[in-house]
Amino acid sequence: MKQLITLLLTVGTAFSSFAQTQKAEDVFKTASMVTFDTNVKPEQLIGALIYYKPGKKDEFEYFQILSTEQLKKYEPVYNNRIIFQSMVTKETVASAKYLAFFSTSVTVTHLLEVVLEDVLDYRVPNFATEPNVKTQTFMYAENLIRKGYQVDFVDNVNYCSLTTRLFNEAKISASGNYYISADAKNYSSTSEFSTKRLISLHSINLNNLITIGGALAGSTLGGSIAKLNTAALTEKYTNKPATSDSGYFVAKTLKLGSIKTLTGEN
Known part of the structure; x- marks a missing residue:
């Protein structure tokens, strides 16, 4: 049985739809990146180092530096809330980075029905508060930054x-199973809903911290960490501020890094 859906999409509500998309973007404004990669799980990325060469952000690598026992301490926080739900146009898709996956399939003759649900978060305390994690983090980071x-x-x-x-x-x-009416135009769809998993990473850049600590100037690792105790605990580094223009980017894939690269063996 065909289902009829009526949607009054006037110019005013079209702007409202855009505003909602911007609101949904707020979820990712403090993110470093988002990915649709189905080969990685959220729990594999929490407490990990992510690294890339400048200008090659599509070649991201990650490496988990926390032990299995350490990771057991961090349970997910389930949010289970709808943060955005609307019919969107080509223009709206183009303005929302996390909808980039659909940019080639949504044209001026299409509407895309979107439901974005915030499912869960994994969080770890500031690495500077845990001596073992901090030592390991700076040791690996120094080797990577030198490269x-x-x-x-x-x-x-x-x-x-x-x-x-x-x-x-x-x-x-x-022909179609679903219909909507918008701005005196009719739209139909023969497809059911399709769901994708979206993971966003929120991170602390270590290049500035290592430089401030003097590790790259020839200081010993222990000395660098001592100098970083204060800096690493400040809000300036532990909380990346949101901006009016989302600075995250969309990564197609994430590659598991090599321990040899982290330890400076190659």
Whole structure:
């Protein structure tokens, strides 16, 4: 049985839809990156180092430096809330980075139904408060920075569920299981909802901390850590501020890094 859905999408509500997308973007404003990569799990990324060469952000690597026992201490916080739900146009898709996956399939003759659910978070305390984690973090980070990498420590991983359905502009009599009416136009869809997993990483950049501590100037690791105790605990480094323009980027894949790269063996 065909289902009829009526949506009054006037110019005013179109702007409202855009505003909602911007609100949904707020979830990722403090993120370093988001990914649809299904080969990694959120729990694999919390407490990990992520690193890349400048100009090659599509070649991201990660490495988990926390032990299995350490990771057991950090249980997920379940949010289970809808943070965005709307019919969006091509323009809105283009303005929302996390919808980039659909940028080629949504044209001026389409509407995309979007439901974004915030499912859960993994968080770890500031690494500077745990001596063993801090020592290991700076040791690996120093080796990577010497090789020209940008290095971050992941202290928050968020998992969202992104559910979508695509509608095509069509006559009301056209074949389709679902219909909507918007701005005096009719749209139909023969597809059911499709769901993708979206993971965002929130991280602390270590390049500035290591430089401030003097590790790259020839200081010993112990001395660098001592100098970093205060800096690493300040809000300036532990809480990346949100900006009006989301600075995160979308990574297609994440590659598990090599221990040899972290230890300076190659």
